[in-house]
Each structure stands twice: as structure tokens, then as C-alpha cells.
Amino acid sequence: MIRWLICTATRQSADAVSSIATTAVFALLDILDALLCYIYALLDALLEGKAGSTVSCYCYGKRERTEKSCRTSETIHDRGNQWRKLLMGAEEFLGLNNRSTGKEGGKEASVKQGGGSKAKGGRWSDCNCESCVSWEREDGRKLHVVAEKSTLHPLEKAEAVIFLHGFQSSSSLWTETVFPNLSESAKANYLFFAVDLLGFGDSPKPRDSLYRLEDHVEMIERSVIQQFNLDSFHLVAHSMGCIIALALASKYPSSTKSITLVAPPYFSASSGEKASRIMMNRLAGKRLWPFLSFGSSVMTWYEHVGRTICFIVCRNHRTWERVFKFLTRKREVPFLIRDLTRHTHHSAWHTMHNVICKGAEYLDSYLQDIRTAEIPILVVHGSKDQIVPLECSFHIKSAIPFADVRTIPGANHGTVIVGREIHFTREIEATWDASRVRKQDLRT
Structure with missing residues (x-):
């Protein structure tokens, strides 16, 4: 009985530590991904110019989502990053949100064939x-x-x-x-x-x-x-x-x-x-x-x-x-x-x-x-x-x-x-x- 109690307590402790570690790691990844969004937006604009804006990320794509026209997955538009949502809210409050809203998932991209593209060259x-x-x-x-x-x-x-x-x-x-x-x-x-x-x-x-x-x-x-x-x-x-x-x-x-x-x-x-x-x-x-x-x-x-x-x-x-x-x-x-x-x-x-x-x-x-x-x-x-x-x-x-x-x-x-x-x-x-x-x- 004592051994069973010890094993149960040990297992519960291990599960608790694992849960805390998982929450911490993915919270850090949430923050990192939100910050990288801005870094890549800047680099794409500098290195690709207008071409970069036609292949934007999906961080801001949900508001103008066009799933019916391009049949993309809802999982690509909304992945539950709370830090991204906070940053989006701050941008809207300050009137800074002029980011592209996911044309990559919109009508422009949806008309292209799987093997063709109007853009020239691979991304930087x-x-x-x-x-x-x-x-x-x-x-x-x-x-x-x-x-x-x-x-x-x-x-x-x-x-x-x-x-x-x-x-x-x-x-x-x-x-x-x-x-x-x-x-x-x-x-x-x-x-x-x-x-x-x-x-x-x-x-x-x-x-x-x-x-x-x-x-x-x-x-x-x-x-x-x-x-x-x-x-x-x-x-x-x-x-x-x-x-x-x-x-x-x-x-x-x-x-x-x-x-x-x-x-x-x-x-x-x-x-x-x-x-x-x-x-x-x-x-x-x-x-x-x-x-x-x-x-x-x-x-x-x-x-x-x-x-x-x-x-x-x-x-x-x-x-x-x-x-x-x-x-x-x-x-x-x-x-x-x-x-x-x-x-x-x-x-x-x-x-x-x-x-x-x-x-x-x-x-x-x-x-x-x-x-x-x-x-x-x-x-x-x-x-x-x-x-x-x-x-x-x-x-x-x-x-x-x-x-x-x-x-x-x-x-x-x-x-x-x-x-x-x-x-x-x-x-x-x-x-x-x-x-x-x-x-x-x-x-x-």
C-alpha cells in the first residue's frame, strides 16, 4: 500500500512538472513567434520590396479570411497565440495596423495553379x-x-x-x-x-x-x-x-x-x-x-x-x-x-x-x-x-x-x-x- 502511494505521488509529481515545463516552453515560443513576425516583416520589406508583400504571413489573416475562395484550412489562420492577439490589439489601439492581411490565403493566390507562379525567384x-x-x-x-x-x-x-x-x-x-x-x-x-x-x-x-x-x-x-x-x-x-x-x-x-x-x-x-x-x-x-x-x-x-x-x-x-x-x-x-x-x-x-x-x-x-x-x-x-x-x-x-x-x-x-x-x-x-x-x- 505504501509503495503504491509512493508510486502514485511520484507519477503525479512528474506529470505536474511536465505540465509546467510544457506550458513554459510553449509560452516562450508564443512570444518568440510574435516577435519574429515583426522581424521577418522588416526583412521581407527590405530584401524583397513589393514582392515580399504578396507572400505575407497569416498572423493577421483571420479578419479578411477567404476560405470559400481558396479552400485553405482554418488552422492556418487561427492558432491561438495570445501574445499575437495582444500585439494586434495594441496596434489597432495605436492605429498602427497597416500590415498585410494574409493575401497569401486570399483571392490573388487562389487563382494560381499548383505548378505556376507570377512571382520570380525564391524567397530570400x-x-x-x-x-x-x-x-x-x-x-x-x-x-x-x-x-x-x-x-x-x-x-x-x-x-x-x-x-x-x-x-x-x-x-x-x-x-x-x-x-x-x-x-x-x-x-x-x-x-x-x-x-x-x-x-x-x-x-x-x-x-x-x-x-x-x-x-x-x-x-x-x-x-x-x-x-x-x-x-x-x-x-x-x-x-x-x-x-x-x-x-x-x-x-x-x-x-x-x-x-x-x-x-x-x-x-x-x-x-x-x-x-x-x-x-x-x-x-x-x-x-x-x-x-x-x-x-x-x-x-x-x-x-x-x-x-x-x-x-x-x-x-x-x-x-x-x-x-x-x-x-x-x-x-x-x-x-x-x-x-x-x-x-x-x-x-x-x-x-x-x-x-x-x-x-x-x-x-x-x-x-x-x-x-x-x-x-x-x-x-x-x-x-x-x-x-x-x-x-x-x-x-x-x-x-x-x-x-x-x-x-x-x-x-x-x-x-x-x-x-x-x-x-x-x-x-x-x-x-x-x-x-x-x-x-x-x-x-x-
């Missing part, structure tokens, strides 16, 4: 390497796609498989894990496309795109489906890519032959709270531990702190890669590390809110379309995933009873694929083959 705080500014070229309006052709069938005869990666990742997730482990039968019968999503990897990173869900879908259509004249395809997606895959399947139900979702973020909105809010609070809630969750919360809640981190890390990704090679004496940087820097703050920030958070509002509809079309669906999830909880996959099972949900004991968000590449590849190959057999049976 972003990297301006070839892939980062490729959107400026006329031939740079398509995604970077790694294609593996069938060894047996011509393009029009082979079945296509489209691979979509998750947040802050790239096509390397698939080309470094699945592609080297494909069976000879799969290589003979299928055509593989691993996509760098808009704003990530070697794909264009336009500064004026809002990186909405429809922008990502449109770019995949343009760069893969239309480019290669695909009339049917299988989809394989990880994490955030699952939202885009479900959007594609909903749009092309008769063309989608199967779907494989790995660690899909999907929460039930039965509580009455908006799905976008549920997604942000569950995936990027303000917490200090585990560290990946802390990083997600900082990059989701704090626009200017996140921009500073990207200014230090992503803008100088080539330098950091050279340093890594020098220190480790390796010729190549591991793709899991390299991919973390291959984006801009603009592309990551908007994709987080406008795809992951905003996309949550459409998932129920997408799943209903897939259920109606009876598209075979395999869901794979690690039992120790600390980024996307295992319950998400069970929610999908509730929405689609015929979904095949498989839990991988001991696997986390990354090791559900990395470290078990051969077994994972055989799982998804079996899904494609089952769909192909089903198709042949329907023909006969």
Missing part, C-alpha cells in the same frame, strides 16, 4: 538551387517522377502503380526500399511511378502556391496520369500521402485497382469538433515528448519559428549534406536525413495545414466513395507509431469493413517500411496480384 530565406526554383522554367511545371518500366509488357499493357510519400519525405522512400526488392514477376507485369510531391524532394517549390490538396492532386494528374496516359492504376501511400491517395481514388474510382495505405492519419470527428482541428491537435498537439511530436508541434503552430528553422537547415541543405559526408566519410547522405531538408518553409507549412489538416474534412466522403466502388484496400500500421496512432487504421476499418488492416508489432512510423522492406514489398505485391486476378475473373 529559401534555397535557390536548381530544383527549388525549377518552377520558373516552362518545362519545370511538372513533378519529379521516378519511373520503372515493365520488363515484359509495353506501357499500354502493363498495370501502373503510383507511390506517394509522406510529409517531409520524397520518392526516395520507395526507390530505396521497395524498388530494389521487387520480385521478377512484379517487374514483368507492372509499371512503377514514385512521385516527389509538389514542394518536396526534387519537385518544383513555387512560392505562390497554396499547396492545397487539389493542387497536389492536379500535379499528379498532370505529371503521371496524363503524362503516361494511364487508364488504371494501383496506389501505395505513406502517412500524409494517404490523404492524397484517397483523394485520387475518390476522383478516379473506376481507374483505381487497389489502395495500400501505410500509417494513414484518420480520426473520427464524432465529438463535434471540426476534423481539421482534431487532426492538428492529435498529430501536432503541444507536447514536449516524444521529440518528433515536439518538432511537429513547433513546425505546425509557429509560422515564424518554423521559418527560422527552415532558414538555418533547409536553405543550406547542400552545405549540411557536405558536412555530413565529411564527418561520416560517406559518399551519400541517407535518404531519411536528406529528405528532411528538401523543401521550403512555404511548401511544408502550407502542405501541413492545407493537406493534412484541411484534408481531414474530406476523408469521410473519400472513404464512402471507395466503399461504394468496392476498391480493395490494404492498411498497414506499426503498433508503436508515435506520430500517427494505431487507432487511425481501426477507424478506417470501421468506415470500410472490407479493408484488410494489418498491425506490425514493434514497428513505428518509419520502420513499418524501413527495416522490413522485403516483407512489405511482398505484401503490396500480393495486393496488386489479387486485384489483377479479380480483373481477369470479371473478364471471363
